[in-house]
Amino acid sequence: MRRAKITIVGAGNVGATCAHWCAAAELGDVVLLDIPRTEDMPRGKALDLMQASPIMGFDSNIVGTTDYADTADSDVIVVTAGLPRKPGMSRDDLLATNAKIVTSVAEEIKATSPNAVIIVVSNPLDAMVQQMFKVTGFEPAKVIGQAGVLDTARYRTFLAMELGVSVEDISALLMGGHGDTMVPIPSCTSVGGIPVTQLISKERLDEIVDRTRKGGAEIVSLLKTGSAYYAPAAACAQMVEAIVKDKKRVVPVAAYCDSEYGVGGYYVGVPVVLGSGGVERIIELSLTDEETKAFQNSVDAVKSLVSTMDGLLAE
Numbered sequence: 001m002r003r004a005k006i007t008i009v010g011a012g013n014v015g016a017t018c019a020h021w022c023a024a025a026e027l028g029d030v031v032l033l034d035i036p037r038t039e040d041m042p043r044g045k046a047l048d049l050m051q052a053s054p055i056m057g058f059d060s061n062i063v064g065t066t067d068y069a070d071t072a073d074s075d076v077i078v079v080t081a082g083l084p085r086k087p088g089m090s091r092d093d094l095l096a097t098n099a100k101i102v103t104s105v106a107e108e109i110k111a112t113s114p115n116a117v118i119i120v121v122s123n124p125l126d127a128m129v130q131q132m133f134k135v136t137g138f139e140p141a142k143v144i145g146q147a148g149v150l151d152t153a154r155y156r157t158f159l160a161m162e163l164g165v166s167v168e169d170i171s172a173l174l175m176g177g178h179g180d181t182m183v184p185i186p187s188c189t190s191v192g193g194i195p196v197t198q199l200i201s202k203e204r205l206d207e208i209v210d211r212t213r214k215g216g217a218e219i220v221s222l223l224k225t226g227s228a229y230y231a232p233a234a235a236c237a238q239m240v241e242a243i244v245k246d247k248k249r250v251v252p253v254a255a256y257c258d259s260e261y262g263v264g265g266y267y268v269g270v271p272v273v274l275g276s277g278g279v280e281r282i283i284e285l286s287l288t289d290e291e292t293k294a295f296q297n298s299v300d301a302v303k304s305l306v307s308t309m310d311g312l313l314a315e
């Protein structure tokens with residue numbers, strides 16, 4: 001049986017770190033691609049990573065390239081191509097530039113890896129994954145966006161810090177778009193099986209949710225030159241693992257929802273079963289009235305962003 005072929009488009013901070021996690025976990029062979037303008041940079045990063053393998057004891061081939069021919073017939077493609085935000089910017093400020101970049105990447109993927117599962121990371125996430133789906137024309141289950149794994153990891157980290165317990169014992173769910181409108185689901189958040197609401201007051205939980213919503217901006221304001229990449233890349237690697245090992249992980253991802261949750265044909269963060277076919281099932285929860293309202297608000301924000309993007313691309 002051949003190893004999985006994992007392509008990562010964009011060899012910047014998230015892309016190169018994702019290549020690192022995927023190779024170190026021996027998820028498959030990795031192709032790291034960037035634009036020709038970067039010249040030898042992807043090859044340099046790939047070679048550097050390969051030279052770490054005898055020390056760290058992993059066995060993955062890592063190739064750097066600027067040529068999509070090297071990515072042909074990939075099983076999974078992680079798309080990190082695009083600008084990151086800087087302090088003072090919102091993710092939505094990246095819309096015009098990154099929509100064009102994601103469109104061009106989608107055309108290349110369509111031509112070279114027609115059977116791949118694509119994980120979009122570029123921001124603003126929910127609009128970028130919608131654009132990837134539209135341009136490739138791939139089946140919706142095979143085009144997904146990474147946001148929820150990162151957002152819930154942040155939430156779990158903050159909860160563990162608050163309670164002084166292991167992050168491993170915290171299980172949580174956030175739904176909706178990757179932005180200020182993300183929706184916490186307290187009934188699906190527990191600590192060693194104990195509902196979080198029995199351990200933290202509503203007021204404190206609201207503060208932790210608020211910090212989570214602003215988690216990306218907090219890192220941007222600390223780094224100053226770009227945005228988070230270790231945790232985002234780890235989130236992508238977890239999704240790649242679920243796909244290449246057909247793990248059937250239950251994780252929140254940006255998935256194409258049509259009748260599901262009454263979304264009507266947009267990408268939004270929902271819990272799914274993630275396996276070799278991509279999104280194998282969307283899990284529909286019954287939400288409280290308050291959660292339904294917050295989720296609808298988030299979906300409306302995504303729809304509005306997609307509409308702005310379509311207008312910009314039509315100009």
Ligand SMILES: NC(=O)c1ccc[n+]([C@@H]2O[C@H](COP(=O)([O-])OP(=O)(O)OC[C@H]3O[C@@H](n4cnc5c(N)ncnc54)[C@H](O)[C@@H]3O)[C@@H](O)[C@H]2O)c1
Nearest residue numbers: 010011012013014034035081082083084121122123146232
């Ligand atoms: N969804 C998430 O949770 C999440 C998390 C972190 C970052 N992001 C987003 O991911 C993107 C990348 O972030 P980063 O920190 O790695 O940025 P970065 O600037 O370090 O890397 C981006 C790379 O993309 C490359 N690139 C640009 N156009 C390309 C094209 N057409 N084809 C291939 N490569 C291209 C650039 O040359 C650069 O190397 C940003 O849009 C950022 O906002 C999303």
Ligand SMILES: O=C(O)C[C@H](O)C(=O)O
Nearest residue numbers: 085091123216217227228
């Ligand atoms: O905040 C950003 O711009 C990057 C990413 O979406 C994140 O949440 O870290």
